[in-house]
Amino acid sequence: MAEMSELESILSGFKSLEDVNSGIQTVMGKKENEIASIQSELKKMSKDHPQMIRSSSKQIKEFSAELKGLEEKRGKLEEELREEEKKHEPVANVCSELLDSISKMSKTNNYMRVVVKIERLKEAALRSLSLSNNSSNEELDECLKSFLSILSIQKKLEGGNCFNLKRLIKTYVDSLTNRILSVLKVRFKKVLEEIQWSSNSPGNIMTKEDYDSLNYNLSFLLQLQKSLRGKEVEDNREDSLWAMDFLLHPLITRFNFNFRGEKQTNNLEKPEWYFTNVLNTISSRSDFLLLKIQPIFNDNDMARYDAKEEFIKGMVKAVNSKLSHDLNTSLKENPPVFYHTLNEAISFERSLIDLHEYPQKDIQDWSRGSLDLNGNDSRNPSVLDPFTESREIFDLWITQEAQYLQRNLHKQLKDNSNWNPRYNGSLQDADYWKCPLIADLLVSTLHNETERLKMLPNVEHRFVIWEKVEMVLLQDFYEEILENSQYAFKWSSASHSGDHFKLYSQYINALRYVEKIVEDWGEQIIFLEIQLYRQQKEEDHPSNLSLLNVEGSVFSKTEDAFKELRKEIIANLAGICVKSFQDFTKDYFRKRVWSKSLFLDNQKNIVEDALEISPEISEALYLLKGRFRMLQEELNESSFMKLWKSVAYSLNRFIIQQILSKFYFQVDSIAQFGLDMKALFFIFKSFTSNPESHFKDLKEALIILEMNSSKLKQFKKLLSSGSKSWNAESLIPFGIQKLDKLTVEKVLEMMIPDTTGSFLSKG
Numbered sequence: 001m002a003e004m005s006e007l008e009s010i011l012s013g014f015k016s017l018e019d020v021n022s023g024i025q026t027v028m029g030k031k032e033n034e035i036a037s038i039q040s041e042l043k044k045m046s047k048d049h050p051q052m053i054r055s056s057s058k059q060i061k062e063f064s065a066e067l068k069g070l071e072e073k074r075g076k077l078e079e080e081l082r083e084e085e086k087k088h089e090p091v092a093n094v095c096s097e098l099l100d101s102i103s104k105m106s107k108t109n110n111y112m113r114v115v116v117k118i119e120r121l122k123e124a125a126l127r128s129l130s131l132s133n134n135s136s137n138e139e140l141d142e143c144l145k146s147f148l149s150i151l152s153i154q155k156k157l158e159g160g161n162c163f164n165l166k167r168l169i170k171t172y173v174d175s176l177t178n179r180i181l182s183v184l185k186v187r188f189k190k191v192l193e194e195i196q197w198s199s200n201s202p203g204n205i206m207t208k209e210d211y212d213s214l215n216y217n218l219s220f221l222l223q224l225q226k227s228l229r230g231k232e233v234e235d236n237r238e239d240s241l242w243a244m245d246f247l248l249h250p251l252i253t254r255f256n257f258n259f260r261g262e263k264q265t266n267n268l269e270k271p272e273w274y275f276t277n278v279l280n281t282i283s284s285r286s287d288f289l290l291l292k293i294q295p296i297f298n299d300n301d302m303a304r305y306d307a308k309e310e311f312i313k314g315m316v317k318a319v320n321s322k323l324s325h326d327l328n329t330s331l332k333e334n335p336p337v338f339y340h341t342l343n344e345a346i347s348f349e350r351s352l353i354d355l356h357e358y359p360q361k362d363i364q365d366w367s368r369g370s371l372d373l374n375g376n377d378s379r380n381p382s383v384l385d386p387f388t389e390s391r392e393i394f395d396l397w398i399t400q401e402a403q404y405l406q407r408n409l410h411k412q413l414k415d416n417s418n419w420n421p422r423y424n425g426s427l428q429d430a431d432y433w434k435c436p437l438i439a440d441l442l443v444s445t446l447h448n449e450t451e452r453l454k455m456l457p458n459v460e461h462r463f464v465i466w467e468k469v470e471m472v473l474l475q476d477f478y479e480e481i482l483e484n485s486q487y488a489f490k491w492s493s494a495s496h497s498g499d500h501f502k503l504y505s506q507y508i509n510a511l512r513y514v515e516k517i518v519e520d521w522g523e524q525i526i527f528l529e530i531q532l533y534r535q536q537k538e539e540d541h542p543s544n545l546s547l548l549n550v551e552g553s554v555f556s557k558t559e560d561a562f563k564e565l566r567k568e569i570i571a572n573l574a575g576i577c578v579k580s581f582q583d584f585t586k587d588y589f590r591k592r593v594w595s596k597s598l599f600l601d602n603q604k605n606i607v608e609d610a611l612e613i614s615p616e617i618s619e620a621l622y623l624l625k626g627r628f629r630m631l632q633e634e635l636n637e638s639s640f641m642k643l644w645k646s647v648a649y650s651l652n653r654f655i656i657q658q659i660l661s662k663f664y665f666q667v668d669s670i671a672q673f674g675l676d677m678k679a680l681f682f683i684f685k686s687f688t689s690n691p692e693s694h695f696k697d698l699k700e701a702l703i704i705l706e707m708n709s710s711k712l713k714q715f716k717k718l719l720s721s722g723s724k725s726w727n728a729e730s731l732i733p734f735g736i737q738k739l740d741k742l743t744v745e746k747v748l749e750m751m752i753p754d755t756t757g758s759f760l761s762k763g
Helices: 002-011 017-045 050-128 136-155 163-194 209-230 242-260 271-299 305-328 336-357 363-368 391-414 427-431 437-454 459-488 499-520 525-536 554-586 586-590 613-635 637-661 667-686 698-707 709-720 728-734 741-750
Strands: 599-600 604-606 752-753 759-762
Touching: 002 709, 017 050, 017 363, 050 136, 050 163, 050 437, 136 163, 136 209, 136 363, 163 242, 163 709, 209 242, 209 271, 242 305, 271 305, 271 336, 271 437, 305 336, 305 459, 336 391, 391 437, 391 459, 427 637, 437 459, 437 525, 459 499, 459 525, 459 554, 499 637, 554 586, 554 613, 586 613, 613 637, 613 667, 637 667, 637 709, 667 698, 698 741, 709 728
Parallel strands: none
Antiparallel strands: 599 604, 752 759
């Protein structure tokens, strides 16, 4: 049959059992598709062509028989192929071994070709370098080209298993790098001598040829380092640039010779000598670095590096090396010299920041620490680093700082002149705080200490300085005022002179000024960081706190203590004023009856004298007014307001108690008493437009005493009407709002008619 011949022709082209199986599957697939197609056509024609259906059924049976025959033949062929494979299996094994050997030989050949290529590139690079270290620019370019080719091979082998080859390439790269750097060192030395780099005016006599040579050598170094370090240099994460190291080398050598050897300039007691030397070195080269070196960086795609900043970093590292040595050998055994060196170091650091814009870590980043994504310290080096690296050295810093500032503060506190206002003349009137000089000195000291604190990147170090220096100073200041004020207020009120009142006023002003200053400081980021650190150390606070949800202020307890002491001193001052008033009005309140004075006029007629302030109270009013005038001049506005209100409150209660318990009033004496009280109210007129509102009890008692007969009858009638028609609101039309019913009745009980129809007032 045709199909069988077709199958035989297909099978004749196959050489293995797998090929036969694949061919048979292909043919069977085609036949199955044909059967499916025929069955589909049968369904369509089943209605109209039954004859065709019978014919198709016959064809299907034939095809099925044909497929069965193919299956039988495939089985026979598979068996024959398996037998053939067994016969040729030894030959196949030999061929496989030969192929493995060829593959290994190929790898060995490739390995040797790479080794030979690396050797040739290394030899080419070395040939380009003159043995006398006087290689030309063209030779250096050829050397760099070969060197870059070796680096390219090294990069391709990264991640591979050729450990020996990678170790060999690394050895060659390190060797070539050192050789190239030694050649460039010689070239650099010559160029730097030509431009007088070590002088105080480098580059003043530099020719175009000198600058071109400097430009080439710096560019070569930058490209060499970029090739070796890759993106580390481009991303500004490199610890130092070789180009800058070459520029710094002669200067650091001279620095070490002068300040780390046996020369007299290496004097531990004179740290300002080497700090000044470094500042002069930086200042004299600033323009050259900005105008000559920075453009070379920019042209080599290194604009992210600031030439002047990199230069300062190198000089600071040299200073830090000396400081670390001195601190751990001699300075820690000599605290005065240690503290002097610390102050000079801080002054040097401020000069770098203020004069040369040497960038420090942004304070906004402190909560995230000072490490970059690779775990490296992202800060620029600081001359304060050696003072914080060792716990022993840092503790010595804190101890010396606290002792010095405490001694200075105690000396200032004992100097009475420091308790005078900080401003004189017209400036004193313009000072809202009326701050004494001592408070201003304390705030300045704290401010300077905060500026030192800001220079430290570690929040733990900042916390220690805040806790053991700043808070100690605030505590000493508080305790000094507390002790002096408590001792002073034990004296009798009569012994308090005007000078004493001025001193108490300055205590109050000082407390308020410092309190408000530290309250404002508590909102600064530097102190919020410290507060966050404190709360994170406490067990009862969650560890996920941030600056956005930090609670309270580091100065909260200080603010509360200062506020309470200020209130206490104000209360004591007010008490002195009230006690003096009481002492000077003893005769006044012993007086039982007042009547108008009588005298003879020129016509020998008896006339009544006009009402005047009672002489028994005039001295007390004069004293009170004088003290208020002095206190108003000395105290800040807020504190003085609290004081006079406190005095008014106390006098109101005192006078009410006196008139309810001791007085008899005639009708005329009521007018006299009212006049005396109005004189008292008038003293407070300077501080408030409505002084009577601060003497509400006394004012309402005067209203009752001064009622005329008809109004008094109505008032008594209302009170005697019982609880049905009386309530507190019913007294409002009479001007009585503050006094309760019992007090009102006591005032009324004092008023009884005498034999003449007038009234006496009796308590």
